[in-house]
Amino acid sequence: xxxxxxxxxxSYAVAHSVKVCRPNVISAYPITPQTHIVEDLSQFMAxxxxxxxxxxxxxxxxxxxxxLVGASAVGARTYSSTTSQGLELxxxxxxxxxxxxxxxxxxxxxxxxxxxxxxxxxxxxxxxxRDTGWIQLYAEDIQEIGDMxxxxxxxxxxxxxxLPAMVCMDGFILSHVYEPVILLEQDLTDEFLPTYKPEQVLxxxxxxxxxxxxxxxxYTEFRYLQQKGMDAALEKIEKAADDFNKIxxxxxxxxIDTYExxxxxxxxxAMGSVVGTIKDVIDRARSEGVKVGLVKxxxxxxxxxxxxxxxxxxxxxxxxxxxxxxxxxxxGALFTExxxxxxxxxxxxxxxxxxxxxxxxxIPKKNIRMIIDKAKQVIRxxxxxxxxxxxxxxxxx
Numbered sequence: 001x002x003x004x005x006x007x008x009x010x011s012y013a014v015a016h017s018v019k020v021c022r023p024n025v026i027s028a029y030p031i032t033p034q035t036h037i038v039e040d041l042s043q044f045m046a047x048x049x050x051x052x053x054x055x056x057x058x059x060x061x062x063x064x065x066x067x068l069v070g071a072s073a074v075g076a077r078t079y080s081s082t083t084s085q086g087l088e089l090x091x092x093x094x095x096x097x098x099x100x101x102x103x104x105x106x107x108x109x110x111x112x113x114x115x116x117x118x119x120x121x122x123x124x125x126x127x128x129x130r131d132t133g134w135i136q137l138y139a140e141d142i143q144e145i146g147d148m149x150x151x152x153x154x155x156x157x158x159x160x161x162x163l164p165a166m167v168c169m170d171g172f173i174l175s176h177v178y179e180p181v182i183l184l185e186q187d188l189t190d191e192f193l194p195t196y197k198p199e200q201v202l203x204x205x206x207x208x209x210x211x212x213x214x215x216x217x218x219y220t221e222f223r224y225l226q227q228k229g230m231d232a233a234l235e236k237i238e239k240a241a242d243d244f245n246k247i248x249x250x251x252x253x254x255x256i257d258t259y260e261x262x263x264x265x266x267x268x269x270a271m272g273s274v275v276g277t278i279k280d281v282i283d284r285a286r287s288e289g290v291k292v293g294l295v296k297x298x299x300x301x302x303x304x305x306x307x308x309x310x311x312x313x314x315x316x317x318x319x320x321x322x323x324x325x326x327x328x329x330x331x332g333a334l335f336t337e338x339x340x341x342x343x344x345x346x347x348x349x350x351x352x353x354x355x356x357x358x359x360x361x362x363i364p365k366k367n368i369r370m371i372i373d374k375a376k377q378v379i380r381x382x383x384x385x386x387x388x389x390x391x392x393x394x395x396x397x
Contacts, residue, residue: 003182003248010174013146013181014081014107015040019050020189021105021153024076024196027056027067031086032119033171034109038081061086065093065104072102073210075201077153080104083171084111084125091129097164098133098226100211103156103196104164106134107149110272110323111171112359120360121171122323123272127300127333133226135165135233136301138271142179144252145169148298150184150193151240157196160232170273172360184248192247230302237299255304257296258311260286264293266375267312269334270321271297274363278321281368292372297334305341312342317350317378319371321390323357331355331387350378356390367391 008016015037018026026045028038045055054071058064061082068078082090087108097104108126112118126136137152139145145167152165169175202210214222238254245251260282261267268278275296285292295311297304312318322332329336335353342351354371357363367390 003185005180005182007178007180008142008183009036009176009178010142010145010169011036011176012040013142013183014149014169015044016183017146017149018079019044020184020186021079021150021193022077022190022195023050023053023079025054025056025068025071025078026050026080027058027064027071027078028080028082029058029061029064029086031061031083033111033175034081034083034086034107036175037107037109061089062093065090065097065106068104069093069097069100069102072097072104073100073202075196075198077157077196078104079106081107081109083109084113084119087125087129088113091132094129094132094134094164096211099222101162101226101229102164103153103162105149105152105156106164106166107145108166108168109171109175110168118359119171121173122358122360123168124324124358126166126168127324129166130301130333133163133230134301135163135230135299136168137165137237137299138168138297139174140252140273140275140296142174142177143181143250145174146181146184147244147248147250147252150189151237151244154193154240154243155233155236157198158232158236159199161229161236163226163229163233168272173273182250188247192244233302234304253296253298255299255307256311257298259294259296261293261295261311264291265316265379266290266292266319266372267295267315267317268292268319268321268368268371269295269297269338271300271334272323274321274323274357277363277365278368281365281372284365285369285372290372290376292375300334300337303337303341308338308341309345309347312349313347315349317352317375319375320351320353321371322353322355325355325358335387350382352378353387354390355387361391363391
């Protein structure tokens, strides 16, 4: 494994990774809990540590992403970070970035959305942008979010992909926590991530049109090609993880990762920092003879259908844990996606879904254990699909 460990804040680890990826344009607007990332990047700029880069102060998150659309269109490697209401303010332009096939990389520091106002972590902000055409990656810990940032640039800029990428980390839980990590070395990052050389750029010497008007005779084909880019990203994400491991000696799985899953009768599935808590609970349950394992979903867009089918094919029950909710459907997004990818296959494993951790509510180990106990009941009774809150406080209703 390369490098030596140092203790840093999660936001600093992200900022450092962005720095060694050699961006040409950084544009961001501060919003809690994302602010420390852009503060650190601003300090790097002031200290002359990011050469050939413009740091642009803007008046809103809408302006931040709009600025990067223009910069990326002329061939710059671009970066921003945001969270919660800031991400929602970007909504219109997220479609533009993807539709114009611009490989912008952005850190989303996951935070609940209003109303009511809440600054703590859940995944509602990024999940609500899942259909904008952005790659979405979710990190478990600080080391992974730092390493995932470089991988996101490599995947997004691949000529077969050319789509923007959103790298998601849990607000406060990861962004403001100090952990021992190995920061990316500049020489190894240069080996892993080549200089960005787009095939199509806006250039007055060779005029082109980006994001032009498309009438019904051509619009469908644009959407089809975006999907083809997402399809290509599945393989490229796996390859980037393998290439990263060869150079840095660290591997997290590509699209998904598993833990104690080989002989599991119960498979828990989740994204983000809650994965660490789940692993602790699994260790205890295993010591008591409960065959429970984990599928950690690193890539939510494109959704890794084949990888998940393979991972769950021999288990007795699948349990999804979602820090989000689709209001009106009363399900979490991961639950919906997993059911969809198993539909019309020979995998008849029941799927149950739990929503928890909304607005930063703690997820204690006893709640995970309760979920495992309910999964055991499903094995015994054969109950079909259900979805419920794991931590609803009835006295507040």
